[in-house]
Structures are given as C-alpha cells and as structure tokens.
Amino acid sequence: xxxxxxPDAAWVSALAGVSxxxxxxxxxxxxxxxxxxxxxxxxHRLGGRTSYIEIDAPLELYAIARLLRPSHVVEVxxxxxxxxxxLLAALKRNRRGTLHSVDLPSTPRRPARGRGASWSIPxxxxxxxxxxxxxxxxxxxxxxxxxxVIPRLARELPxxxxxxxDVPHNEADLVREFAxxxxxxxxxxxxxxxxxxxxxxxAPLARWARRRLSRAVRRSGxxxxxxxxxxxxxx
Numbered sequence: 001x002x003x004x005x006x007p008d009a010a011w012v013s014a015l016a017g018v019s020x021x022x023x024x025x026x027x028x029x030x031x032x033x034x035x036x037x038x039x040x041x042x043x044h045r046l047g048g049r050t051s052y053i054e055i056d057a058p059l060e061l062y063a064i065a066r067l068l069r070p071s072h073v074v075e076v077x078x079x080x081x082x083x084x085x086x087l088l089a090a091l092k093r094n095r096r097g098t099l100h101s102v103d104l105p106s107t108p109r110r111p112a113r114g115r116g117a118s119w120s121i122p123x124x125x126x127x128x129x130x131x132x133x134x135x136x137x138x139x140x141x142x143x144x145x146x147x148x149v150i151p152r153l154a155r156e157l158p159x160x161x162x163x164x165x166d167v168p169h170n171e172a173d174l175v176r177e178f179a180x181x182x183x184x185x186x187x188x189x190x191x192x193x194x195x196x197x198x199x200x201x202x203a204p205l206a207r208w209a210r211r212r213l214s215r216a217v218r219r220s221g222x223x224x225x226x227x228x229x230x231x232x233x234x235x
Contacts, residue, residue, distance in 0.1 A: 001041040001082075007031075007059045008220045015190045015217065015226050016067035026063035029093075033062075036089055036132065040082055043130035047080070047122040055166050055194050057219055058086040064190060065090035070097050070161030074153060074181065076146055077166035077194075078103035079121070081128035087164070088135040100140040100157070102149045103127040146177065154180040161186070165193040174204035182208065185229050192226035199223025 007030075012023035055061065065073060065087050073091070078084055078101050091097040105121045121127065128141055142149050146167065153160075160181055178191075185191065193205050201216050205225055209216045213230030 001037070001044055003031075003037060004057065004059050006221065007057065007063075011217060011219045011226070012060050012063045012067070015192070015228050016064050017188065017228055018067050022067065023063060026066045027059050029066065030059040030062035030086065030090075033086075033089060036085060039132050040080075040085060040130050044080060047125060047129065055083045055164070055192075055224060056197075056222055057224055058082055060219065061164060061192075062086040062090045064192075065097070065162060066093060068162055068188075068190060069094050070189075072157050072160055073097060073099045073162040073164070074150075074157070074160050075099060075101040075164045075166070076150065076177075077164075078127040078141070081131035083164060083166065084128055084139070084141075085131045085135060088131065088139060092135060097161075098138060098140055100142070100153055101128065102142050102144070102146050102153070104145055105143060147173070150177050151180050154184055157184055159186050159189070160184040161189050163189075163191040165191070169193075169202075171202065171204055174202060178204055178208045182211075182232075185212070187229055187231055189229045190226055191229065192224065195223035195225065197223055201225045 007027045009020050009023040009027055012027060013020045016023060061083055073087055075084060075087065084099065084101055087099050091099060105127045127143060163181060195202060200223065205216050209227035212227065212232065214227040216225040216227045218225050
C-alpha cells in the first residue's frame, strides 16, 4: 500500500459544508493515524496483496465522517476494508455513529500475486479482513447481494447521513438503489459514488444530486463524485 499523498481539501470542504481550513485539519488528523496505515499495509502483505483496489481517498472519507458526525453511514462494497477502517476510526473518534457495510465477497480461484490483486478476497479470509479488531466493535457488516441488503437497510435505518458506494454498477441498479436510500437522506447528508480510476460521473448520481437541489462534485484526479443533499423536491 502507498500512503495517500494528495488529498483534496476542497472536495471535503464542499461535501461537509465547512471551510477548507477545517477540511485540511480533519485530513491532517487522518494522516496522523500512522498506526492504522501500518496495520492495513501489514495485513495486505500477509494476504498476498501489495496493492488494493478500493476508493483511493481514505483520508477524505475519514475527514468527511469526522466533520459530518453521522449517526448512520452506509457503505456498499468492502473488499479488504481500507475505507471501512478509516470510516470506523472516524466514528470512534466522534464517539458516535454506526457503519453499516454491505459486501458480496468474491474469492479468486487462484491465489493473487502482487499487483494483479483486485477486490477479491484471499482464500481463508472474508470481507473486511484487514480492519483492526478494536475497530470492529459495533460494526454492522452484512454479507449478501446488495439488491437484497440495501432495501432492508432502507427499511431499518431512521436516516442515512453518509453513503459511500464503491462497487461495479449498472444504471438500472443505481436508479433502484439510490431511490431506496433517498427517502432516508436528510438535508445535509452526503452521497459518494466511485466510478473507477478516471471514470466519469454516472447519470443516476447526477440526476439524484439535481433532485436534491445539489450537484455532484468530483474529487480531483479520481473518478470519485459526491454531493451534499439539499431539500427534496416535491414528488
């Protein structure tokens, strides 16, 4: 694993609704979590991974969670758990909030080697295998098809203050799943979707942002877009 070297404070500022100075402060706090980074790096190497394919902005995710102080975070896509670990660390620092993660683990037929690794799970491990044990207390990790789990979460949770969506997707799935979650997003909530390295903003996210009187903002250099929800338009 390589440490994140160019976090985007302006992106965090826009999504969290705070000054860039406060955004930079939260990012700097995340960057000081060197013990967490070393643990994740060690676990990836033990699992035969010298790289990982997840959202390449863990410091920003930590910062957003610290600044929003969410009660409920929904994460779709876990893999080794890099993003999960940083979100959980932020919630622990906040002393409030629950991370609800959804993952359908994929195990390779052959052991992955070096940089050929993807989001598949090494043999003998499960989703979130790199997350430190102390951070797992209270973690609501649900293994299963997102088509089944997301509607269940939308029924169970009183609100979704932060959504992090990081799985391969098609437009039909996004339209359906975003609609399920929209009724739980209060004003000021943040929704983030990863479109892969250099990927463009998908139409469902752009339409969802407009519906919530907002616009999807890109994280510099990545195919990562998010918006801060305004009021709902009348149906």
